Amino acid sequence: MLDIVGLTASIGDKAILNGIDLSVPAGEIHAIMGPNGSGKSTLGYVLAGREDYTVTGGSVRFENQDMLAMTPEARAAAGLFLAFQAPIELPGVNNANFMRTALNAIRRAHGESELDAVQFLKLARAEMKRLSMDAEMLRRNVNVGFSGGEKKRNEVLQMAILRPRFAVLDETDSGLDIDALKIVADGVNSLRGPGFSALVITHHQRLLDHLVPNRVHVLAGGRILRSGGPELAKELEKNGYGAMLAEAA
Amino acid sequence: MPADNETLDTVRSVTQSGYKWGFETDIEMDVAPKGLSPDTIRLISERKEEPSWMLDWRLKAYAAWLQMEEPNWARVDHPRIDYQDIHYYAAPKKKAGPKSLDEVDPELLKMYEKLGIPLKERAILAGVEGADQEQPRQIAVDAVFDSVSVATTFQETLLKAGVIFCPISEALRKYPDLMRQYIGSVVPVGDNFFAALNSAVFTDGSFVFIPKGVRCPMELSTYFRINTRGTGQFERTLIIAEAGAHVSYLEGCTAPQRDENQLHAAVVELVAMDDATIKYSTVQNWYPGDANGLGGIYNFVTKRGACLGDRSKISWTQVETGSAITWKYPSCVLHGVDSVGEFYSVAVTNNHQQADTGTKMIHIGKGSRSTIISKGISAGHSNNTYRGLVKVLPSASGARNFTQCDSLLIGEDCGAHTVPYIESRNRSAKIEHEATTSKINEDQLFYCRQRGLNEEDAVNLIVNGFCKEVLKELPMEFAVEAQKLLAVSLEGSVG
Numbered sequence: 001m002l003d004i005v006g007l008t009a010s011i012g013d014k015a016i017l018n019g020i021d022l023s024v025p026a027g028e029i030h031a032i033m034g035p036n037g038s039g040k041s042t043l044g045y046v047l048a049g050r051e052d053y054t055v056t057g058g059s060v061r062f063e064n065q066d067m068l069a070m071t072p073e074a075r076a077a078a079g080l081f082l083a084f085q086a087p088i089e090l091p092g093v094n095n096a097n098f099m100r101t102a103l104n105a106i107r108r109a110h111g112e113s114e115l116d117a118v119q120f121l122k123l124a125r126a127e128m129k130r131l132s133m134d135a136e137m138l139r140r141n142v143n144v145g146f147s148g149g150e151k152k153r154n155e156v157l158q159m160a161i162l163r164p165r166f167a168v169l170d171e172t173d174s175g176l177d178i179d180a181l182k183i184v185a186d187g188v189n190s191l192r193g194p195g196f197s198a199l200v201i202t203h204h205q206r207l208l209d210h211l212v213p214n215r216v217h218v219l220a221g222g223r224i225l226r227s228g229g230p231e232l233a234k235e236l237e238k239n240g241y242g243a244m245l246a247e248a249a
Numbered sequence: 250m251p252a253d254n255e256t257l258d259t260v261r262s263v264t265q266s267g268y269k270w271g272f273e274t275d276i277e278m279d280v281a282p283k284g285l286s287p288d289t290i291r292l293i294s295e296r297k298e299e300p301s302w303m304l305d306w307r308l309k310a311y312a313a314w315l316q317m318e319e320p321n322w323a324r325v326d327h328p329r330i331d332y333q334d335i336h337y338y339a340a341p342k343k344k345a346g347p348k349s350l351d352e353v354d355p356e357l358l359k360m361y362e363k364l365g366i367p368l369k370e371r372a373i374l375a376g377v378e379g380a381d382q383e384q385p386r387q388i389a390v391d392a393v394f395d396s397v398s399v400a401t402t403f404q405e406t407l408l409k410a411g412v413i414f415c416p417i418s419e420a421l422r423k424y425p426d427l428m429r430q431y432i433g434s435v436v437p438v439g440d441n442f443f444a445a446l447n448s449a450v451f452t453d454g455s456f457v458f459i460p461k462g463v464r465c466p467m468e469l470s471t472y473f474r475i476n477t478r479g480t481g482q483f484e485r486t487l488i489i490a491e492a493g494a495h496v497s498y499l500e501g502c503t504a505p506q507r508d509e510n511q512l513h514a515a516v517v518e519l520v521a522m523d524d525a526t527i528k529y530s531t532v533q534n535w536y537p538g539d540a541n542g543l544g545g546i547y548n549f550v551t552k553r554g555a556c557l558g559d560r561s562k563i564s565w566t567q568v569e570t571g572s573a574i575t576w577k578y579p580s581c582v583l584h585g586v587d588s589v590g591e592f593y594s595v596a597v598t599n600n601h602q603q604a605d606t607g608t609k610m611i612h613i614g615k616g617s618r619s620t621i622i623s624k625g626i627s628a629g630h631s632n633n634t635y636r637g638l639v640k641v642l643p644s645a646s647g648a649r650n651f652t653q654c655d656s657l658l659i660g661e662d663c664g665a666h667t668v669p670y671i672e673s674r675n676r677s678a679k680i681e682h683e684a685t686t687s688k689i690n691e692d693q694l695f696y697c698r699q700r701g702l703n704e705e706d707a708v709n710l711i712v713n714g715f716c717k718e719v720l721k722e723l724p725m726e727f728a729v730e731a732q733k734l735l736a737v738s739l740e741g742s743v744g
């Protein structure tokens with residue numbers, strides 16, 4: 001579904017991604033782990049089309065489309081969703097209105113009819129119930145005054161409502177209590193199926209207990225250092241990155 | 250929460266780019282020759298069949314104006330205005346009242362249609378007999394076309410409640426005592442250059458009187474339209490709310506798209522007695538000129554409210570998206586004990602527009618309070634200035650003011666300026682001022698685009714959020730219109 005070949009990217013003069021090769025077949029969930037500052041979030045941003053980063057080489061194909069040639073909104077319409085490591089606040093913008101606008105933008109791009117406020121609220125309430133979230137969240141302004149955990153849950157809610165084909169979750173599990181962790185996992189698991197894939201960036205094995213990945217990749221210094229099955233995450237949890245980095249050097 | 254969910258639908262439905270109210274209406278007009286002189290003033294007064302004291306009042310204003318200089322302290326810049334090159338009177342030629350819509354000048358109907366006024370309202374505005382006897386609607390409308398008020402709806406329904414809502418020229422004939430008592434009582438003839446000019450040549454506008462204890466049963470609104478080439482529009486509005494009365498009034502304005510600059514110099518006076526409340530909302534959308542700064546309305550307006558009574562309240566809400574130049578400071582003079590003044594403003598400038606706008610809150614009464622929330626949005630090559638004065642006189646013990654001025658910049662070539670003056674002569678007064686200037690935030694834009702919004706919709710969403718505190722003060726019916734306008738005004742400002 002997603003094929004990344006030799007991807008390099010920089011910000012200003014600083015190279016951050018130094019040749020990423022990664023394929024995520026349809027229906028699979030891959031985890032990305034790696035030390036702070038290794039380029040994990042950058043990879044997410046570059047996939048989503050953030051313009052501050054310059055792609056200096058390589059390619060990204062998403063279901064046969066050249067994703068690097070698309071605008072961020074076109075990528076979203078094609079089914080890409082990025083759950084931000086630090087979700088952005090939109091003062092004065094009502095959360096329900098924001099999500100409905102986003103959903104309708106994507107529906108329009110697919111030639112589908114738009115949902116009116118009533119239809120949307122019905123859908124949103126159902127999703128929130130499924131994710132055991134408080135409907136109050138719809139009435140607040142997007143992420144404004146949300147606690148760290150609430151912001152992450154709000155990302156999961158958006159994902160559940162937009163139903164992407166490919167989700168990048170950037171440390172969505174960080175700062176979550178145990179119940180919330182389950183919510184995130186449920187959110188991803190509920191989308192799981194042959195037409196959905198995800199890249200889950202995390203520092204913790206515990207999310208991967210709920211959300212067993214097909215593959216685990218270790219990103220360090222802007223490169224994939226090692227890939228393996230779910231057991232790789234367990235090994236890292238025990239030994240840390242030190243030995244692996246030393247070995248690579 | 251007004252119209253929140255409709256916002257983006259409407260934003261999207263505005264597919265036309267540029268100024269969509271820029272049509273001209275070809276109606277037979279009665280136009281005075283260009284130029285300003287005592288004769289012009291006599292002609293206006295005569296056409297309006299005014300009492301003689303009014304003519305004297307106008308001539309006094311004219312004499313004061315002759316002694317005055319055009320103000321130059323605002324951060325706006327324009328070529329000299331030739332006051333002899335303006336028509337000071339233009340009115341659609343009157344025929345006998347039409348019997349049905351078929352008999353109404355089709356051009357007039359077309360204009361109403363383009364302004365987005367619903368059909369039934371159009372029939373009423375066009376003066377079709379009996380049209381307003383049908384089921385009551387929520388909004389009474391006065392339409393001012395160049396120099397005259399062409400129609401006022403629901404006058405009879407309102408009169409039953411004791412409310413007077415009529416063209417100011419009609420009020421001069423029907424309610425001379427009220428007019429004589431109040432006109433110029435808040436904005437004296439010699440108050441400032443443009444107010445003096447207006448006092449000399451004003452042609453029409455609305456008059457509202459809400460008697461003691463009456464809550465006006467519907468929203469009142471006025472549409473102002475400049476139509477004839479080479480004319481200025483000088484309207485005057487006077488609203489009086491007696492003790493315990495309550496009224497909400499809205500004005501909207503548009504003008505044809507022309508390569509000339511046209512002058513609009515209005516005066517609005519509000520008077521609120523004990524426990525009275527006046528809510529005055531403006532959605533200003535005069536033609537702003539083209540992308541290169543050619544044409545557009547010069548909007549030089551004096552608006553002031555006097556909170557004469559104890560616990561009286563005057564609230565100004567404005568959404569300013571139009572005009573080449575806006576020079577406007579709706580103010581409150583807070584005489585009454587515990588009286589309240591409010592100013593909520595959104596001013597958007599794009600391309601080469603210039604806005605210098607803000608408010609004055611003059612605290613005289615004990616315990617008087619004021620709130621100022623100003624949101625300035627600049628894009629293109631425009632300049633947007635907030636200019637405000639909070640003045641506390643020695644008598645105003647315990648006065649309080651809160652001011653918040655936020656500026657949002659879109660692009661690199663625009664300017665935002667905040668000029669707050671604070672003068673406090675009472676130690677017990679508490680004055681707070683907060684100001685922020687920010688650029689439209691890349692993180693926010695990217696977040697929205699990642700969720701599927703295109704750049705323009707993302708900007709609109711963020712801008713609407715930025716203005717939310719002000720937009721929520723607008724009457725529900727107009728919040729949607731205002732949000733649409735914001736979107737149209739900012740078209741082409743990104744990307």
Ligand SMILES: Nc1ncnc2c1ncn2[C@@H]1O[C@H](COP(=O)(O)OP(=O)(O)OP(=O)(O)O)[C@@H](O)[C@H]1O
Nearest residue numbers: 011016034035036037038039040041042043052085
């Ligand atoms: N806008 C930027 N300007 C300068 N440097 C940046 C910018 N964005 C990222 N970097 C640098 O790029 C490197 C990779 O950052 P990135 O956020 O991708 O790391 P990460 O793997 O997500 O780390 P963490 O685990 O802490 O979230 C870091 O050294 C970071 O400082």
Ligand SMILES: [Mg+2]
Nearest residue numbers: 040041042085
């Ligand atoms: Mg990161």
